[in-house]
Amino acid sequence: xxxxxxxxxxxxxxxxxxxxxxxxxxxxxxxxxxxxxxxxxxxxxxxxxxxxxxxxxxxxxxxxxxxxxxxxxxxxxxxxxxxxxxxxxxxxxxxxxxxxxxxxxxxxxxxxxxxxxxxxxxxxxxxxxxxxxxxxxxxxxxxxxxxxxxxxxxxxxxxxxxxxxxxxxxxxxxxxxxxxxxxxxxxxxxxxxxxxxxxxxxxxxxxxxxxxxxxxxxxxxxxxxxxxxxxxxxxxxxxxxxxxxxxxxxxxxxxxxxxxxxxxxxxxxxxxxxxxxxxxxxxxxxxxxxxxxxxxxx
Numbered sequence: 311x312x313x314x315x316x317x318x319x320x321x322x323x324x325x326x327x328x329x330x331x332x333x334x335x336x337x338x339x340x341x342x343x344x345x346x347x348x349x350x351x352x353x354x355x356x357x358x359x360x361x362x363x364x365x366x367x368x369x370x371x372x373x374x375x376x377x378x379x380x381x382x383x384x385x386x387x388x389x390x391x392x393x394x395x396x397x398x399x400x401x402x403x404x405x406x407x408x409x410x411x412x413x414x415x416x417x418x419x420x421x422x423x424x425x426x427x428x429x430x431x432x433x434x435x436x437x438x439x440x441x442x443x444x445x446x447x448x449x450x451x452x453x454x455x456x457x458x459x460x461x462x463x464x465x466x467x468x469x470x471x472x473x474x475x476x477x478x479x480x481x482x483x484x485x486x487x488x489x490x491x492x493x494x495x496x497x498x499x500x501x502x503x504x505x506x507x508x509x510x511x512x513x514x515x516x517x518x519x520x521x522x523x524x525x526x527x528x529x530x531x532x533x534x535x536x537x538x539x540x541x542x543x544x545x546x547x548x549x550x551x552x553x554x555x556x557x558x559x560x561x562x563x564x565x566x567x568x569x570x571x572x573x574x575x576x577x578x579x580x581x582x583x584x585x586x587x588x589x590x591x592x593x594x595x596x597x598x599x600x601x602x603x604x605x606x607x608x
Contacts, residue, residue, distance in 0.1 A: 319359060320345055323396050334483040344389035360397065364407045371411070384413045422550055424559045429454060431545040432538075432556075438499075444507030446537055448499040449521055449529070450556070452478070455496035457560035457578050459483075460553035464529045466520040473497055482579035490577050561589045 324342055327333045333341070351370045352359055367390060374383050387408075394408040424432065433450050437443035453463055462480040470479045476497055477489050492500075500520075511522040519528035529537075534553055542551035557578070564574050575586040 316349055316353075316359060319397075319402075320349065322400070323393055326396050326400075327392070332484045337483075340385055341389040341392065344386045345393060347386070348390065348393075360403055362407055364410060367408055367411060380414050387411050387413050422552070422555050422558060423562045424547070424549075424551075424555055426563060428545070428547050429556070429559055429563075432541055432547060432551075435541040435544045438502065441507040441510035444499075444503040445511060445521060445529075446541070448496070448503040448507070449534065450538070450541070451496040451499040452492065453553070453556040454560055455493045456490040457557045458490070459557060459579075460531050460534055463553075464521060464531055464534055467518040468520055469518070471500060471520060473501060480579075484581065486579065486581075488576065488579050558589070561586070565589050 323345065324338070327338055327341060348370060349359065351373060352362065352366075355366075357366055370390075371383065371387060374386055378386070391408045391411060394403070394406045397403045398406045433447070433454065436447035436450065438447050449463060452458070453460075456478055458466075458478070458480060459482065462482060466478065466480065471477075471492075472479070476492050476494075478492050479487065479489050481487050508520075508522055512526050515526035517526055517528065521529045523529040523533055531553070538553055538556075539551060561574050561578055564577075565571070571583060571586055571590065574589065575583045578586060580586045
C-alpha cells in the first residue's frame with residue numbers, strides 16, 4: 311500500500327469519525343494525531359495498515375510507553391480500536407487485529423471542587439456597577455448555576471437563553487443538545503447584563519453571541535480563563551482555579567444537597583453515568599472531612 315492509499319484510508323476513517331460518529335472536536339483532533347503517529351510507525355517498518363497483526367499493534371503500544379502518559383496511551387489504543395472496527399465494518403479487512411487490545415486502567419482523577427463559601431466569595435468579586443463587571447458576574451453565575459463546559463458558555467447565543475422559562479439550551483460534546491435549568495440569581499444577573507452591560511460593550515455593533523469581549527467579539531475560552539483566575543486571586547482562593555472548577559462544584563454541591571445521579575448526569579451532558587459517578591467520590595471525601603472536623607471522637 312503506497313502513501314496515497316494510506317492517506318485515503320485515513321481520510322475515510324476521519325470522515326467516519328466526524329460525520330457518522332459526531333466526535334467532539336478535541337477528541338477528533340486527538341484521534342487524528344494518534345493515527346498519524348501509528349502510520350509513521352508502520353511506514354518505518356514497511357508494514358501496511360491492512361496487514362498488521364496484534365503483535366505489530368503491541369509493538370506500537372510498547373513504543374509509546376516512554377514518552378507518553380498512561381492516559382495518552384489509553385487514548386491511542388482507543389483510536390486503534392476505532393480504526394480497525396471501521397475497517398472491518400467497511401469490509402476492508404476480515405478480522406480485527408485490535409479486538410483483544412486491553413486499555414490500561416486509568417487512575418481516577420478527583421476534580422478540584424470549591425467549597426460553598428469559596429463559590430460565594432468568587433461570585434461576589436465582579437463590580438456590577440460596570441459593564442464588564444456585569445458581564446463577568448453573569449458568566450460566573452451562569453456557569454455555577456448550570457455546570458456548563460467553558461466552551462459551551464462562551465459559545466452561547468442570545469436565542470440559547472429562555473429567561474421566562476429559566477432554561478439554557480446548549481450543544482455539548484458529540485453535537486448533543488441539552489436543556490439545563492437556570493436559577494433565579496443567575497437569571498437576574500443575565501437580565502441586568504442584557505439591559506445595561508452588553509449594550510455598552512457592543513458600542514452599537516451587533517452580535518448573536520451572549521457574552522461580548524474586546525471590540526464586540528465573543529469572549530474566548532482563554533479570555534474567560536483569565537477572568538476567573540483574576541477573580542479567584544481577589545477572592546483569596548489559593549487552590550488551582552480553572553473554568554472547570556465551577557462545573558465540578560455545581561455537580562458536587564447538587565449531590566451533597568441530595569440530587570440524584572441521573573439528573574446530574576443529564577445536566578452535565580455526560581454520555582456515560584460512570585463519568586458522573588466521580589463526583590460521588592468527591593462528596594464522600596467531603597463528608598469524611600466534615601466528620602473528622604466536627605465529630606467529638608473522630
